[in-house]
Amino acid sequence: MSTENPFGIDFGGSGIKGAPVDLETGEFAGERERIETPQPATPDAVLGVLVELLGRFEDSTAPVGLTIPGVVRHGVVSSAANIDPAWIGTDADALLTDATGRVVHVVNDADAAGLAEVRYGAAQGVSGLVIVTTLGTGIGSAMVFDGIVVPNSELGHLEIEGHDAESRAANSAREREELSWEEWAGRLTTYYRTVERLFSPELFVVGGGVSKRSEEFLPLLDIRTPIIPAQLRNTAGIVGAALAAVEHGR
């Protein structure tokens, strides 16, 4: 195994951001670089960005982790709710490893955030089941039991009151429908009550860009389970991707 710092890359709707990560501390071990997400963000287009991004850093043989907002099994992407459908069926690990000459592992974006929050952030040291949710364009979820992520839980796609949950309760729904914080908190209450009834977690952690405004909506939720904002905020994707790259296959 390489002793260099692994590299994490966060593939988001507007930017693809990457940095080497010091896994001792969970902090970046170098400057973060960002490139606009190509439109459409097909596998080939993202691959081009990845090559350019890695080229901005010194030559390294350390593994690379990349977040994907979809289901990932054995490196193959099998859902694309909010990304280009060309990802479905793509063996992203193989494609990106061949193209970059680095060992690349892809990981679901929410699972990456979950790994990072449990290792370094809000859920550090919490035993039992922690559910990390990310509220953004969609709703991402990571189920973490005693520090181990059970991947691809996809709890944003629970069907609640006849709707795909994320279409009503994601932050994009709040923006699109111009919901007040109170109105959105009502929808989130319905959402988190459903999840707590099904899984009885010890703790919910809420990430995604809107979590920096958590004091506007978390106190308005009426649920039984403790719910707290994520701590790593916009570094969770990169840090979790780097962790996943190293822990892959362990």
Ligand code: BGC
């Ligand atoms: C996708 C998930 C992803 C989440 C957050 C959902 O629409 O199905 O895989 O984690 O959005 O990006």
